[in-house]
Amino acid sequence: MWRSPPIAREVRRLEAEGTRSALGTRDLILSSRTQERMYLGGDTDAGIVSLGPAAGFADAIEPAGKIVERLVEGACAALGGDDRAGGTGVGLSP
Incomplete structure (x- = not known):
């Protein structure tokens, strides 16, 4: 509260x-x-x-690590693929 x-x-x-x-x-x-x-x-x-x-866009309280992970995953997707699977090759790994 x-x-x-x-x-x-x-x-x-x-x-x-x-x-x-x-x-x-x-x-x-x-x-x-x-x-x-x-x-x-x-x-x-x-x-x-x-x-x-x-602050108006906050809809949850999360650990910072989860937020960063989601940002990196979004960046990888925007660059053309999931880097963890070798999709972009740009070195962005969550």
Whole structure:
């Protein structure tokens, strides 16, 4: 179940008090300390994770290895065959 991280609650509070620009919440969202804690340290509660439009296409939670394997298989197929069976010879092997 999704839960509201502390930083998101703080941003919501500031907006309710009248903050209307990103400058008012910048230190909570974009500071280098926040980015290090989130992206390098994995602490997703430290800020608001920027996912971009690609987040709308997520329909499952999977291990990264499975995702990479599917991407490589798709690339092999797009190049004309399954490289594992020697189809493309381009060196893409899942």
